[in-house]
Amino acid sequence: MYQLDHPWLLFLLPLPLLVWWLLPPRLETSASIRLPFFAEVAQAAGVKPSEGSVVTRRSWPQLVAEGIAWCLIVLALARPQFVEPPIEKHEPQRDILLALDLSQSMEVKDFRSPEGANEARVDAVREVVADFVAKRTGDRIGLIAFGDAPYPLAPFTMDHRLVQTMIKGLLPGIAGPRTSLGDTLGLAIRMFDKTNVPEKVMIVLTDGNDTASKMPPLKAAEIAKDKKIVIHAVGIGDPAATGEDKLDISTLQKIASDTGGRYFFGGDQSELAEIYSVLDQITPEDQKELSWRPRIELFHWPLAAAVVTLGGWYGVVGLVGLIRRRRIAV
Numbered sequence: 361m362y363q364l365d366h367p368w369l370l371f372l373l374p375l376p377l378l379v380w381w382l383l384p385p386r387l388e389t390s391a392s393i394r395l396p397f398f399a400e401v402a403q404a405a406g407v408k409p410s411e412g413s414v415v416t417r418r419s420w421p422q423l424v425a426e427g428i429a430w431c432l433i434v435l436a437l438a439r440p441q442f443v444e445p446p447i448e449k450h451e452p453q454r455d456i457l458l459a460l461d462l463s464q465s466m467e468v469k470d471f472r473s474p475e476g477a478n479e480a481r482v483d484a485v486r487e488v489v490a491d492f493v494a495k496r497t498g499d500r501i502g503l504i505a506f507g508d509a510p511y512p513l514a515p516f517t518m519d520h521r522l523v524q525t526m527i528k529g530l531l532p533g534i535a536g537p538r539t540s541l542g543d544t545l546g547l548a549i550r551m552f553d554k555t556n557v558p559e560k561v562m563i564v565l566t567d568g569n570d571t572a573s574k575m576p577p578l579k580a581a582e583i584a585k586d587k588k589i590v591i592h593a594v595g596i597g598d599p600a601a602t603g604e605d606k607l608d609i610s611t612l613q614k615i616a617s618d619t620g621g622r623y624f625f626g627g628d629q630s631e632l633a634e635i636y637s638v639l640d641q642i643t644p645e646d647q648k649e650l651s652w653r654p655r656i657e658l659f660h661w662p663l664a665a666a667v668v669t670l671g672g673w674y675g676v677v678g679l680v681g682l683i684r685r686r687r688i689a690v
Contacts, residue, residue: 361442361443362440362441362442362443362658363440363441363443364438364439364440364441365438365439365440365441366437366438366439367438369434369437369438370434370435370438372434372437373430373431373434376427376430421673422673422677425669425670425672425673426670426673428666428669429666429669429670430666432662432663432665432666432669433662433663433666435659435662436659436660436662436663436666437659438659439657439659440658440659440661440662441655441656441657441658442655442656442658443653443654443655444653444654444655444656445653446653447653447654453557453558453559454499454500454557454558454559454560454561454643455499455500455501455502455516455552455555455557455559455560455561456496456499456500456501456502456561456562456563456643457501457502457503457504457516457548457551457552457560457561457562457563458489458492458493458501458502458503458504458523458527458562458563458565459504459505459506459510459544459548459562459563459564459565460485460489460503460504460505460506460527460530460565461506461507461539461541461564461565461566461567461568462482462505462506462507462530462531462532462533462534462535463506463507463532463533463535463536463537463538463539463567463568464507464532464533464537465481465532465567465568465597466480466481466482466485466532466533466567467480467481467482467532467533468480468481468567468597468598469481470597470598471483471484471596471628471629471632472628472629472630473628473629474629474630479629480532481532481567481596481597482530482531482532484596484628484629484632485530485565485596485632486527486528486530487629488629488632488633488636489527489565489636490524490527490528491633491636492636492639492640493520493523493524493527494520494524495640496520496640497520500516500517500518500555500557501514501516501517501520501523502514502515502516502517502523502551503523503526503527504544504547504548504551505530505534505535506535506539506540506541506543506544507533507534507535507536507537507538507539507540507572508535508536508537508538508540508572509535509536509540509543509572510535510540510543510544510546510547510548511535512547512551513526514526515551516551516555536572538571538572539566539568539569539570539571539572540570540571540572540573541564541566541569541570541573541577541608541611542570542573542574542575542576542577542579542580543572543573543574543575543580544564544573545562545564545575545577545580545581545583545584545591545615546575546580546583548562548564548584548589549580549583549584549587549589552587552589553587559590560587560588560589560590561589561590561591561592561621561643562584562589562590562591562592562621563591563592563594563639564591564592564593564594564615565594565595565596566593566594566595566596566607566612567595567596567597567607568597568606568607568608569606569607569608569611570608570611577611577615578611578614578615578618581614581615581618581619582618584619585618585619585620589619590619590620590621591615591616591619591621592616592621592622592623592624592639593612593613593615593616593621593622593623593624594623594624594625594626594632594635594636595607595609595612595623595624595625595626596625596626596627596632599625609623609625622642624638624639
């Protein structure tokens with residue numbers, strides 16, 4: 361689509377006519393006959409010299425050329441543009457960080473699959489979480505694996521295939537045999553500090569209690585709350601376990617409630633899938649649509665045409681005058 365950025369400048373088109381109509385012609389005094397004794401001759405003849413005038417007139421070709429050039433110059437000042445079709449961009453308004461416990465206990469085969477077979481906890485987690493990522497097409501997603509220490513596996517990204525590939529390659533024990541929940545929350549806070557989205561959501565999944573953190577989980581949750589980070593906690597495994605494998609339900613519940621999130625417990629793969637389905641519903645996609653239309657400036661075309669028109673006219677006039685002078689000289 362073509363448009364003028366300053367269409368009001370087209371009102372300048374009749375300006376030369378107004379100047380010609382309102383302003384008087386320019387006066388210039390010059391001698392018509394150059395005689396050193398002109399005053400004596402006029403006195404002897406009894407004639408009193410008077411002022412005369414010569415009004416130069418423009419030819420029709422000159423008027424047309426200058427008129428066209430003026431219209432082109434005004435058109436260039438009005439800045440003609442070609443506006444391209446709109447380009448739309450969807451900008452995520454929420455970052456989701458997935459934190460998965462990969463301590464040694466995640467290889468325990470006590471999770472019942474939909475087919476009724478027992479499978480390792482990590483296998484169920486990989487399948488359910490990868491499916492959750494596939495549904496979040498409009499959110500940036502990051503990934504943390506934690507054991508003895510937390511490790512960022514993927515920054516916040518829209519490349520969900522990368523995140524799914526990382527999830528499918530997770531193995532129990534690759535981060536160490538223990539659980540560092542508090543340090544994981546601390547790493548998540550630092551990752552969220554580098555983002556500027558309105559909503560920040562963390563989903564942490566663990567099957568044990570904190571045995572390796574330098575930062576207490578509840579202290580980390582307090583900092584997360586101050587930074588408006590919502591944490592959803594998912595506990596899995598055997599609730600009756602003891603020792604390091606015992607699930608610290610009260611801490612997970614406290615972390616979730618203090619930050620505005622929710623706590624869930626998944627006893628098998630079906631329950632875990634239902635949990636992530638609920639998380640998908642309570643955190644609907646939130647995007648901001650940005651739209652703009654690129655503009656291509658075209659003012660140089662009428663400006664160049666005006667220069668060519670005037671240059672061509674005066675070039676032709678000058679050439680004709682030169683030819684005439686040479687003929688007279690001959």
